[in-house]
Amino acid sequence: MALVGAHGFGSVHLERMLRIHGSGRARLVGVADRRVVDGDLPVPQFPSLAAMLDDRAPDIVVISTPIHTHLELxxxxxxSGADVLVEKPPVTSISDFDLLAEAARDAGRQVQVAFQTLGSTGPAIVRSLMESGAIGTVTGIGAVGLWQRTLGYWRRSPWTGRRDLxxxxxxxxxxxNPLAHAVSTSLAVAGCAAATDVSGIDLDLYHAAPIEADDTxxxxxxxxxxxKVGLALTLAAPAQLPPWISVFGDTGRIDYYYEEDRIVVSQEGSKPVSYRAVRTNLLENLLDHxxxxxxxxxxxxxxxxxVAVLDAVRRWRLPRAIDQSQVEWRGAGGERHAVVRGIERWARxxxxxxATFAQLGAPWAAAVSRVQE
Structure with missing residues (x-):
């Protein structure tokens, strides 16, 4: 195994790979990063993947680098003949998705995307409950993500909060990125895997923080x-909560707290029933493969x-800035963060x-959102 990008979330991959290395199941043979990793490593460090491949021949390469570098790496x-585990999002456009798929086919190798929730039995359990009629006829799927991000977060690197670099x-x-798992897991619950499984995407994108990309x-x-799958996601919430996906039926609902692998089925007049999903680490799964x-x-x-959703985001105009009369700023310095007024109520x-915020008439929203077919 080899790792490209050992800082940020890459440090989580490095810790896991060192644990596997110590178990003897697989060997870590190199780490590539422009910045030297602090501490003693049992393997050489290289300034780039290309330099590492000149010296090593790993069977598996884990890529945890900025989004716009994923395709090339x-x-x-x-x-080089390696299978790849690449952090999410793998790429940002359908054309790049096709290029990556073609590269994997030509090499006869595999690409695993680090959507850890897809390593869980949770989506399959939820779909089984939907199909069994546990909540009657399914009427829709919704997801809520209420997180916070500080000014320090957005300033940590040249690419954070950017649409283009x-x-x-x-x-x-x-x-x-931050709540990409809400998107990918909702799609899995809806049975959408390929781009052709999606027939329409209605976008409504805003930012409360001084960034180019969307945070609400x-x-x-x-x-x-x-x-229909409705996603309401923000990084400008009053408090950070575990995100969840709800499946609505005419006799009840399913709430899937995907970070916790916990599923709750509720029906009027009945005691809620809980299920626990089991998760397999995706690097371990790639090793097994x-x-x-x-x-x-x-x-x-x-x-x-x-990626079809990201491609629509890419083709959309710039996200609108939320009027600051609708934003409360809390904290100081790098810990300062925006809170959109009433966001939790509107997200739910x-x-x-x-429906989109605009369709519901949220005070910061535009009159009409744009549909990407």
């Missing part, structure tokens, strides 16, 4: 079979619908109705 790793799409907004957005996705032929849990092919309503 993944193609290089695939060409030197002409390359980055899309580092709430939909594409609503998205309504229509699946090929007509199911490489060594034993085990099926991948989050292959690139399952991210097509997610948008998810329940599968």
């Amino acid at each position: 993944a193609r290089l790793a695939l060409t 030197d002409g390359t799409p980055v899309l580092d907004g709430v939909v594409a 957005s609503s998205v309504v996705i229509t699946s090929r079979d007509g199911m 490489r060594c034993e032929g085990t099926s991948l849990l989050s292959p690139l092919s399952r991210s097509g619908a997610f 309503r948008a998810a329940e109705r599968q």
Whole structure:
């Protein structure tokens, strides 16, 4: 195994890879990063993936670098003969998705996308409950993400909060990156894997913080079979809460707290019933695939619908700035963060109705949101 990008979330990958290395199951053979990793590592460090591949021949390369570098690095790793685990989002456009899929086919190798919730049995359990009639006829799916991000977060690197960097799409907004799992997991619950599983995307994107990308957005996705998925996501909430996905039926609802692998089925007049999902680490799953032929849990092919949403975000105009009369700023210095007034109420309503903030008449929203077909 080799790691590209050992800082930020890459440090989580490094810790896991060192644990696997210590167990003897697989060997970590190199770490590539422009910045030297502090502390003693049992393997050499390299300034780039290319430099590492000149010296090493890893079977698996984990890529945890800025979004706009994923395609180039993944193609290089695939060409070298390695399977790839790439952080989310894998790419930001359908054209780049196709290029990455083509590179994997040409190399005869695999790409696993680090949507950890797709390594959980949670989406399958929720879909089984939907299909069994546990909540009657399903009327829609909604997701709510209420998080906070500080000014220090947005200032930590040149690409954070950007839509483009030197002409390359980055899309580092709430939909594409911080709450991307809400999008990908909702799509999995809706049975949307390929881009062709999505028939329509209605976008409504805003920012309260001084960034280019979106930090407060609503998205309504229509699946090929007509199911609507309403996403209400913000990084400007009064408090950070665990995100959740709700499936609404005519006799009840399913709430899926995907970070906790916890599912609750509620019906009027009955005591809620809880289920626990089991999660498999995606690097372990990729090792199992490489060594034993085990099926991948989050292959690139399952991210097509997610990338279709990002492609719509990329083609949309610039997110609108929320009028500061609708924003409260809390904290000081780098810990200062925006809070959109009433965001929790509007987010819950948008998810329940599968509607955008604009369609609901939120005070900061535009009169009409734009539909991407």
